[in-house]
Amino acid sequence: MLRQQLRAISSLLSSITLIGICTGMTSTLLSLRATLEGFGTLTTGIIMSAYFIGYLFGTTRAPKDIRRVGYIRAFGGLTGLAAASILVQAIWVDPVVWFVMRFLTGFAISAIYVIVESWLNTMADNKNRGALLSIYLVLIYGGLVAGQLILGVTDPAEFMAFAIVALLMNLALIPILISVTVEPTTTTPRKVPISSLMKIVPLGIINAFIMQACYSMFYGVGPMYATYIGLSVGQVSFFMASFILGGMLAQAPIGMLSDRVDRRYVLAGCAGSAALIALVLSQLDASIPWLIYLCMGLLGASALPMYSLGMAHTNDFLEKDQMVGATGAILKVGGLGAIFGAPSVAALMQFGAVNYFFLLMTALTSIVCAYSLYRVTKRAKPVEQPQTAFALLTPTPTSEELLTTLAQEPNTLPPNAADDDDTPPTAAG
Template sequence: MIGVLRQSWALLLGMLLLMVGNGLQGSLLGVRGSAAGFSAGTMSVVMSAYFAGFLVASRVVPGMIRRVGHVRVFAALGSFISAALILFPAIQDPFVWTAGRVVLGFCFCGVYVTAESWLNNATTNETRGQTLSAYMIVQMIGIIASQALLIIPDVSGFLLFVIPSVLVSISFAPILLSISPTPAFDSTKPMTLKELYRVSPLGMVGMFLMGGVFAAQFGMAAVYGTQAGLTLGQISIFVAAFYVGALVMQYPLGWLSDRMDRRKLIMLVALVGGLASLVALLSGGVFWAIVAAAAVIGGCSNPLYSLLIAYTTDFLQPEDMASASAGLLFINGLGAVAGPLIIGYVMEVVGPQGFFGLIAGLMGLVTLYALYRMTRRPAVPVAETSSYAPISPSATPVFMEAAQEYAIEAAEDAGTSGKPDP
């Protein structure tokens, strides 16, 4: 790991600063939107717009990079991010905020694609697994750290928007000054949804549902906090708890996934996440109860993303893994766009507790569908499963393909390259 940090410290530092900026703007808009009188339904549209932009960029940006190069795309999209962040406090209008979130989603995805392609190009077969782990840990730490900035006094109303803008601008320096452009790359064409469902119904359905859960965490948690009457300090702790749980549980659950039937583990993890949501729902808003529940939910939902990808990979030949990953990313993106919209509507109807109610429902559906799929075909023998790779729900196609390369290499090293028929 020391060697990975020595080789890629500039990229990892840049991504850390980017994630601090991105994590802060998401929570900050949730708080400021409620203060400006925006309803939960309105904020759900604003928050959903980020994931719509992210989804579009995952398809468009690779072509942009092929045409004009990594450096130009990285610098141009970064400039748009800094500009958009400054405009939010200047024009407090839901239509402007929605457009701004689309821009942020598109640009952040593009920046991630560019940075991850550099990072993947700098890794070797021997360091790929450690690099993926370091990158995911940096992402989580960045989001957790960003929540501490939420409590900085901001009398003018602009300071907390200026901070992420500055952080994003600074993040480009270590990246652009320490690396050179990578060769042009070809984006992978995703499987059709029909083909993906035939290969792994649980993988496809589960990724769609988990897209909604992740979008709720990243987009609507701060909105819930303001509507539930939490202070800024409490909101920062509450939002950070999701990612602390994710960081702590990713590797223990990954270790288990390589040693047992992944469907059982998916079912159990989703069940625990759903039960934690119900505890928060029934707690009456007791602060430390909802914080503990958030940590458990985050510790279940984020690893579930990686588990579902690993499970789907068990039914694929190595040459099909990249295209299947692109398809899973797309279906997860659709769920992420829909998630805040549905949660916003539910919160308007039943109040802030609808936030936990819908997460419980989504987790429950994953649990039941995993249980159903266990009756439809036999489990893949543990000795024939692919290796688990930790993947963040904010991963781009580049990172997904890098993770699949790692899974293929690990499987070949273990002599388990053959996969069962779907």
């Protein structure tokens, strides 16, 4: 059954793999080129944050456009928009132009993920949804790693690197446009207000904000930091790829562990490990690149699963009809964190020591570690229902089903969902 479904969506998976390669190349390419052009860390951080601002707008506007013109035509138009925005950045090397183009790229990529994941959810059933999403995630991470390695053999100062990204983006159009696939239907789930969710599972909200801030720091300013400590373009590619590869390999084992023990302990362990590794990385320089790659792989293995852990922990304490709306709220909070992350670390690097990059990541992950352990003392794990199965999630807004919640009226949560220290253990996490 799974094999038949994979054959049916092979064109879709091929397209998203190429999109992943382009996404992996673009952020590193722009960060390196901004360094060569002398934009400065703060300006670069602001430019890179435009991508995540575009993501937020994509989650509110793109679903409406998709319902209006259909999934296939929307995919084609959005992919073309993303390719054009990349080429414009190669032609006009200007901070203002780059900010606008990064916004458009974020908007387009957000909506593309909406289309792809809606398709996957339509094709899957409860018996194989986890397997399909796991394969999808592996392809995304594999594409991100491949994008870093391809960039390592190009020159970010030349037009060719931008042309390769645009070429691959346009090639991603071919598999999905020539395939015959039934478009997914839309749903209208109810919205869960962020304020209510903060009372129910505060750890989920705080973790989403902090970890998306860390991810945007890494993807937006990480390549610039790597060049500042003396790594070459090829070494920067391995620097970025090691982080992503570590996260890809660790997602499944950590997820299975969190299905067996209290997720808050697993989250605290990952956060504590990430804090220690980031502290070590803040003291390393380009003289021992192999050690940097090793530490980056360990950092990715610790940090990248944290977003999914927080999402699964949140769902553990919700009713089924609240889960979709709650995920939409968490995605919005995570988007705000992503906008905050890159400019913050860039400002610290602009006006202080370069190693503030990893020191800030140490501080942020330490907060998650401490708060996770604190929440263990305030609430027991859910005992009246089994934990929600861990789902491998990319740290980005996902399916259209989630995004349509933004257009719905807020849903009033049950009275027993309020969070205070006297609430029964099953009500909050």
